[in-house]
Amino acid sequence: MxxxxxxxxxxxxxxxxxxxxxxxxxxxxxxxxxxxxxxxxxxxxxxxxxxxxxxxxxxxxxxxxxxxxxxxxxxxxxxxxxxxxxxxxxxxxxxxxxxxxxxxxxxxxxxxxxxxxxxxxxxxxxxxxxxxxxxxxxxxxxxxxxxxxxxxxxxxxxxxxxxxxxxxxxxxxxxxxxxxxxxxxxxxxxxxxxxxxxxxxxxxxxxxxxxxxxGGANAEALKQFMEIGSKENVTDYIMKRLENGQRIMGFGHRIYKTYDPRARILKDYAKKITEERGNKELFAIAEKVDEIGCKILGKKGIYPNVDFYAGIVLYSLGFNPDLxxxxxxxxxxxxxxxxxxxxxKDNKLIRPKAIYRGEIGRKYIDLDSRE
Ligand SMILES: CC(C)(COP(=O)(O)OP(=O)(O)OC[C@H]1O[C@@H](n2cnc3c(N)ncnc32)[C@H](O)[C@@H]1OP(=O)(O)O)[C@@H](O)C(=O)NCCC(=O)NCCS
CATH class of the missing domain: 1.10.580.10 (Citrate Synthase, domain 1)
Structure with missing residues (x-):
């Protein structure tokens, strides 16, 4: 099996x-x-x-x-x-x-x-x-x-x-x-x-x-932009993170090996909402992370996913990150x-299998005799 x-x-x-x-x-x-x-x-x-x-x-x-x-x-x-x-x-x-x-x-x-x-x-x-x-x-x-x-x-x-x-x-x-x-x-x-x-x-x-x-990566992506603090810090931040073997939050996806279409759509809305809510700097940081991240990670098929801009959007709409x-x-x-x-409509009980790797036929030891 x-x-x-x-x-x-x-x-x-x-x-x-x-x-x-x-x-x-x-x-x-x-x-x-x-x-x-x-x-x-x-x-x-x-x-x-x-x-x-x-x-x-x-x-x-x-x-x-x-x-x-x-x-x-x-x-x-x-x-x-x-x-x-x-x-x-x-x-x-x-x-x-x-x-x-x-x-x-x-x-x-x-x-x-x-x-x-x-x-x-x-x-x-x-x-x-x-x-x-x-x-x-x-x-x-x-x-x-x-x-x-x-x-x-x-x-x-x-x-x-x-x-x-x-x-x-x-x-x-x-x-x-x-x-x-x-x-x-x-x-x-x-x-x-x-x-x-x-x-x-x-x-x-x-x-x-x-x-x-x-469900938690959007808050992590937002945290990352807040930590970066300014557009000028983006390149250094990304390089350091990758050198330390850490990931860029909001990048990469199991199925998408190119830019997630949801992220592409949300980006425009993130721009508009941050302009309206006075969070323009947050968007500028994200956009720069997007640009540099794609240059470095795009070769490996790693691009922004839906969570990348969702954090900024939800935050700008008034949601606390834990929500x-x-x-x-x-x-x-x-x-x-x-x-x-x-x-x-065509139900079948979901019952997969596990491959047993343990021992079989162990000799039973009574409670008082166990070490
Ligand atoms: C989403 C995610 C878990 C998908 O991972 P996956 O398909 O299981 O792929 P893996 O975790 O095996 O990663 C494959 C390679 O890409 C690299 N990679 C994946 N996502 C990366 C990221 N965000 N930043 C940097 N490198 C990344 C891994 O380090 C690994 O590199 P290696 O082959 O040199 O070791 C992964 O991309 C990730 O952790 N992203 C950050 C968290 C995130 O945004 N999650 C929301 C998903 S919607």
Whole structure:
């Protein structure tokens, strides 16, 4: 039996959701190029596309928006938990626990897609309530006149987002919505394949996304730009890091061996949002790291990935760096649940093998005789 460490190059399902061409740097959702979706669509439309397999017409989009608004509520017991939980708790732990509680409280029988829509609507509430409460601020009630992403920023920051902010958030959320068979999506499928419930699957996804090898690199990339401090320090910083065998955060990807198309798109939005929010220097540093990093690492197929500019963008939108993975989850929940629904159409319990390398037939020694 062949050992495939990390299941690299192992396909576990057929999909019609996302296609990545890692050599040419192309990404398609349901067959549509990511460039078109980020230019012409909103997060709500792309969420519909991922869940239903087609772009919505006006009526279908309106219905989804109304469902999002209708489901923008969490129970008193969850709000109470968010008030009482330790202020220094890891936000991904808080989110995981709150989603678990939503699952426990949701006793309605029902369509799995309806539950997915409801959960996607609730996750931003959990994140913004927790963020404000731990900062000693009052919670902000959802505003039904706002879109999903506008409402998210409004509940987080307490003021309605500008056009640039809301468009930047839309695009960032679209770019994180799905990415084929990544670790957290796989974790969701492992749970779903046992015919457990959707909430348990999503809890597994959040748990996998929490790890720094998956959901944490955007904060690391931001930290790196802050550490560099000025554009003039970039070359020295990169050279020193590479000489010491350290990595440039936000560079490199298992699948993309060229510039990640998501990073290319986010770069423009990072520029606009940092201009609006007075963080221009941060963008200038990142752009220089991008330029020098590509010159040095590009030969090895190592280029900026989505996390490279995502950190600056989310920070400029008002998110504390420890919340970045939760924002990622608030978008990826759409992909997770779509993959679960797709997998369940032709379910097979996920049960791989391990190659045993230990001894066989050891002689049993009773407790008193053991050394
Ligand atoms: C994402 C990542 C884990 C993918 O790694 P991978 O496909 O498993 O590839 P490896 O870790 O085996 O790296 C292959 C080679 O590229 C180098 N490399 C990979 N990413 C690098 C980076 N960001 N900076 C410098 N060198 C890098 C490795 O040192 C290794 O070099 P070697 O062959 O001379 O030892 C890796 O690129 C990384 O750690 N990047 C930084 C963290 C990050 O941005 N993560 C977010 C991913 S979306």
């Amino acid at each position: 062949e050992l495939k460490k990390g299941l690299e190059d192992v396909a576990i399902k057929e999909t019609e959701i996302t296609y990545i061409d890692g050599q040419l740097g192309r990404l398609y959702y349901r067959g549509y190029p990511i460039y078109d979706l980020t230019e012409f669509s909103t997060f709500d439309e792309v969420a519909y596309l991922i869940w239903f397999g087609k772009l919505p017409n006006r009526k279908e989009l309106q219905d989804l928006k109304e469902k999002f608004v209708e489901e923008r509520k969490i129970s008193d017991s969850i709000t109470d938990y968010l008030r009482k939980v330790r202020k220094d708790a890891n936000p991904m732990d808080v989110l995981r626990t709150a989603v678990s509680q939503i699952g426990l409280e949701d006793t309605r029988p029902g369509d799995i897609r309806e539950k997915a829509i409801s959960l996607a609507s609730k996750i931003p509430i959990i994140i913004s309530y927790f963020s404000r409460l731990r900062d000693g601020k009052d919670i902000v009630e959802p505003d039904p006149s706002l879109s999903h992403v506008e409402n998210f920023l409004y509940m987080l920051n307490g003021n309605k987002p500008s056009q640039v902010e809301s468009r930047t958030m839309d695009v960032t959320m679209i770019l994180h919505i799905d990415h084929e068979m990544n670790a957290s999506t796989f974790a969701c499928l492992v749970v779903a394949s046992t015919l457990s419930d959707l909430y348990s699957s999503v809890v597994a996804g959040i748990s996998a996304l929490k790890g720094p090898l998956h 970045f993975p939760t924002v990622f989850a608030s978008s990826r929940v759409v992909g997770w649940t779509a993959h679960v629904m797709e997998y369940l």
